[in-house]
Amino acid sequence: MLQYIAKRLVGLVPTLLLVGLLVFLFVHLLPGDPARLAAGPEATPETVALVRSDLGLDQPLPRQFARFLNGVVHWDFGTSLRTKRPVATEIGDRFMPTFWLTLWSMAWSVAIGMTIGILSAVWRNRWPDRVGMTLAVSGISFPAFALGMVLMQIFSVELGWLPTVGDDTWRHYILPSLTLGAAVAAIMARFTRSSFVDILGEDYIRTARAKGLDERRVVIKHGMRNALIPVVTMMGLQFGFLLGGSIVVEKVFNWPGLGRLLVDAVDMRDYPVIQALVLLFSLEFILINLIVDILYGIINPTIRYR
Amino acid sequence: MKSLVRSIAAAALGLSALVAVPAFAAKDVVFAVASTFTTTDPYDANDTLSQAMAKSFYEGLYGFDKDMKMIPVLAESYDASTDGLVYTLKLRKGVKFHDGTDFKADAVKANLDRVTNPDNKLKRYGLYNNNIANVEVVDDYTARITLKTPFSPFIAQLAHPSTVMISPAALKQWGNKDIAFHPVGTGPFKFVEWKATDYLKVAKFDGYWKKGYPKVDTITWKPVVDNNSRAALMQTGEAHFTFPVPYELADVLKAKPDLELVAAPSIVLRYLSMNTQQKPFDNPKVRQAIAYAINKEALAKVAFNGYATPAEGVAPQGVEYAVKIGPWPYDVAKAKTLLAEAGYPNGFETELWSAYNYSTAQKVTQFLQQQLQQIGIKTKITLLEAGQRVEKVESWQDPATAPVRLYYVGWSTSTGEADWALRPLLYGESWPPKLFNTAYYKNDKVDADIKGAQLTTVSTEKAKFYKDAQETIWKDAPWAPLVTEKLLSAHNKKLTGVYVIPDASFIFTDIDLK
Numbered sequence: 001m002l003q004y005i006a007k008r009l010v011g012l013v014p015t016l017l018l019v020g021l022l023v024f025l026f027v028h029l030l031p032g033d034p035a036r037l038a039a040g041p042e043a044t045p046e047t048v049a050l051v052r053s054d055l056g057l058d059q060p061l062p063r064q065f066a067r068f069l070n071g072v073v074h075w076d077f078g079t080s081l082r083t084k085r086p087v088a089t090e091i092g093d094r095f096m097p098t099f100w101l102t103l104w105s106m107a108w109s110v111a112i113g114m115t116i117g118i119l120s121a122v123w124r125n126r127w128p129d130r131v132g133m134t135l136a137v138s139g140i141s142f143p144a145f146a147l148g149m150v151l152m153q154i155f156s157v158e159l160g161w162l163p164t165v166g167d168d169t170w171r172h173y174i175l176p177s178l179t180l181g182a183a184v185a186a187i188m189a190r191f192t193r194s195s196f197v198d199i200l201g202e203d204y205i206r207t208a209r210a211k212g213l214d215e216r217r218v219v220i221k222h223g224m225r226n227a228l229i230p231v232v233t234m235m236g237l238q239f240g241f242l243l244g245g246s247i248v249v250e251k252v253f254n255w256p257g258l259g260r261l262l263v264d265a266v267d268m269r270d271y272p273v274i275q276a277l278v279l280l281f282s283l284e285f286i287l288i289n290l291i292v293d294i295l296y297g298i299i300n301p302t303i304r305y306r
Numbered sequence: 307m308k309s310l311v312r313s314i315a316a317a318a319l320g321l322s323a324l325v326a327v328p329a330f331a332a333k334d335v336v337f338a339v340a341s342t343f344t345t346t347d348p349y350d351a352n353d354t355l356s357q358a359m360a361k362s363f364y365e366g367l368y369g370f371d372k373d374m375k376m377i378p379v380l381a382e383s384y385d386a387s388t389d390g391l392v393y394t395l396k397l398r399k400g401v402k403f404h405d406g407t408d409f410k411a412d413a414v415k416a417n418l419d420r421v422t423n424p425d426n427k428l429k430r431y432g433l434y435n436n437n438i439a440n441v442e443v444v445d446d447y448t449a450r451i452t453l454k455t456p457f458s459p460f461i462a463q464l465a466h467p468s469t470v471m472i473s474p475a476a477l478k479q480w481g482n483k484d485i486a487f488h489p490v491g492t493g494p495f496k497f498v499e500w501k502a503t504d505y506l507k508v509a510k511f512d513g514y515w516k517k518g519y520p521k522v523d524t525i526t527w528k529p530v531v532d533n534n535s536r537a538a539l540m541q542t543g544e545a546h547f548t549f550p551v552p553y554e555l556a557d558v559l560k561a562k563p564d565l566e567l568v569a570a571p572s573i574v575l576r577y578l579s580m581n582t583q584q585k586p587f588d589n590p591k592v593r594q595a596i597a598y599a600i601n602k603e604a605l606a607k608v609a610f611n612g613y614a615t616p617a618e619g620v621a622p623q624g625v626e627y628a629v630k631i632g633p634w635p636y637d638v639a640k641a642k643t644l645l646a647e648a649g650y651p652n653g654f655e656t657e658l659w660s661a662y663n664y665s666t667a668q669k670v671t672q673f674l675q676q677q678l679q680q681i682g683i684k685t686k687i688t689l690l691e692a693g694q695r696v697e698k699v700e701s702w703q704d705p706a707t708a709p710v711r712l713y714y715v716g717w718s719t720s721t722g723e724a725d726w727a728l729r730p731l732l733y734g735e736s737w738p739p740k741l742f743n744t745a746y747y748k749n750d751k752v753d754a755d756i757k758g759a760q761l762t763t764v765s766t767e768k769a770k771f772y773k774d775a776q777e778t779i780w781k782d783a784p785w786a787p788l789v790t791e792k793l794l795s796a797h798n799k800k801l802t803g804v805y806v807i808p809d810a811s812f813i814f815t816d817i818d819l820k
Contacts, residue, residue, distance in 0.1 A: 048739075082344060254529075
């Protein structure tokens with residue numbers, strides 16, 4: 001097991017290298033001159049040249065890439081072209097708000113989503129299923145920005161119960177995590193339901209029922225474990241997406257997170273920030289996948305790692 | 307039961323105490339603004355917002371009042387030599403920086419020397435290095451600035467929000483780059499904290515030279531990107547002032563009894579530039595036809611919800627030496643005649659680009675497309691994203707192959723003076739990539755006027771030069787002038803003394819909270 005984890009972690013290095021190279025090429029292919037953008041509309045050509053050399057963009061591409069790689073190895077991602085603060089600080093400031101928001105959103109949406117999914121599967125085609133799946137479809141189809149605005153209008157503006165924007169207290173987390181989690185809860189509900197419906201038709205469930213086990217034990221003990229595998233996979237994927245920061249939710253709630261940082265960075269062609277963020281997102285996905293793979297083994301002990 | 311009543315009463319009491327507290331507490335004002343600040347260093351900023359925010363802690367030698375009239379701030383008066391080369395400035399006495407040092411002539415030298423030194427790589431370098439030759443300290447309260455060539459709008463440049471006085475001691479302590487994280491000026495507020503993701507906070511400076519000011523204790527500048535969220539903050543009372551208010555939310559905020567919506571005049575001119583070096587736009591008749599074909603009144607209503615007025619000249623009213631000529635009349639019949647005379651009775655096909663990709667620009671270009679269709683000109687719309695704009699327009703190297711044709715764009719004359727309204731946009735040497743003459747317009751008479759106005763310090767002569775230039779340009783029509791925008795802001799009725807000035811910067815010297 002440990003050996004397996006170690007092997008996976010080593011395998012991480014070439015993947016990240018490849019991602020680093022691709023994203024480096026990609027950002028330099030984007031149209032638009034970052035020096036010109038940073039210098040602003042009133043700048044003269046001499047100023048643009050000054051800004052360019054200040055940002056190190058006057059050097060040949062291979063040298064820029066070497067510098068970037070060398071920096072990454074030394075845990076130095078350079079400074080943001082836009083704010084001139086170290087990229088590590090820029091990302092560090094925003095990582096935790098995004099992380100906590102993701103965690104809270106995932107926590108409630110997984111709990112609610114799985115409950116709805118199980119209830120829908122057990123009472124398939126009866127009213128709990130109808131209600132549950134109506135909710136789920138609404139959750140998927142209702143756009144997050146609209147949900148965010150509606151929630152804010154009701155709970156902040158009209159009722160005055162919750163704060164509008166920011167991330168200062170736990171109360172600030174309620175509306176954004178509801179907004180962010182709505183779609184995830186819906187997806188989880190649908191996944192859980194279909195996975196459970198399949199499992200409940202299996203022979204071993206019939207056997208368990210034939211043994212005279214009560215329905216609750218059949219569902220929770222025999223159904224749950226087996227149904228969880230695809231659900232956990234989906235959970236991992238969703239977690240990864242949310243960790244990338246939701247642009248829409250962060251904009252509406254003015255959340256100091258990574259999604260907005262990425263959008264701002266792309267707008268201003270802030271190469272170092274884009275590169276570091278994409279690397280971070282890839283790393284997050286790889287790690288989450290690893291965790292999901294380990295969870296498989298815990299859920300189903302017949303799975304072996306090599 | 308009794309205990310329940312008692313606890314409810316206690317809770318109510320506690321609650322009312324909580325609610326009552328702010329009334330006696332410090333006067334804390336919150337400004338909700340539209341984007342994050344790039345820097346606190348005005349010499350290294352290129353966005354109006356960062357410079358407006360920096361007015362909390364920085365002041366210039368000159369400045370603007372709320373009507374954008376120039377006023378002396380840290381300077382008391384100036385004296386220009388007759389050849390227009392040497393400016394001698396008398397400075398205000400008894401001004402202290404936040405770090406306790408005195409404001410003296412050495413600060414003028416330190417700040418201007420800093421920005422004109424290319425090693426410091428400041429974004430405003432070009433603006434100053436073009437004209438400042440050297441700065442001398444005559445005595446503690448007299449500074450002498452010598453220019454390379456006569457440049458009559460020089461004092462207007464000193465009034466620009468980027469020309470501020472940073473404490474020389476602080477500059478020495480923090481260095482050229484880090485000063486942006488530790489701003490020390492002479493302004494009414496001193497810097498407290500900047501959390502880049504969340505807010506920037508400033509607090510009252512007790513040693514401010516203007517006695518009795520500022521009247522509030524703190525200002526928190528809160529960047530809130532989303533328009534609706536900013537409006538929500540105003541409605542809940544979490545923010546006292548917000549700018550800009552998008553047109554579609556104007557009515558919502560107007561309806562709230564505790565808020566006041568203000569539509570202030572601006573010097574933001576929106577126009578359609580035409581590449582005069584390329585067929586068919588090399589023919590003035592085609593350009594005039596396009597200008598005639600657009601109904602500017604309707605455009606203001608459709609795209610700007612009525613918060614704009616048809617453009618009245620080449621430079622908007624409010625800019626010094628701007629001449630009121632228009633608006634350009636809307637006359638489709640005349641447009642068709644002109645187009646036929648130019649040899650295009652059936653119109654032609656061309657590209658219509660917008661310098662912006664937000665929704666108002668989309669509405670504008672669609673409206674323009676439909677208007678030009680009336681006279682047979684078919685256009686293909688492209689809304690350029692910032693990077694594309696830079697690549698395809700602003701830094702295009704060879705004027706002969708420039709792909710820009712019809713180009714919807716705007717300009718805010720940040721110095722408030724005609725030179726900066728005309729020279730970057732219409733001077734023969736300002737073609738991209740140098741500056742923003744996207745019409746690739748060159749008229750020797752206009753060039754001579756702009757140059758002539760720069761060289762003279764006599765106001766009436768300047769006015770004559772600029773009048774001639776603007777009238778010539780108007781007739782030549784390298785642009786179809788469209789509209790002048792209004793600036794929509796909202797503030798809580800308890801807040802007074804905060805103004806949006808025509809260049810979209812803020813004035814808040816008199817800020818107070820009831």
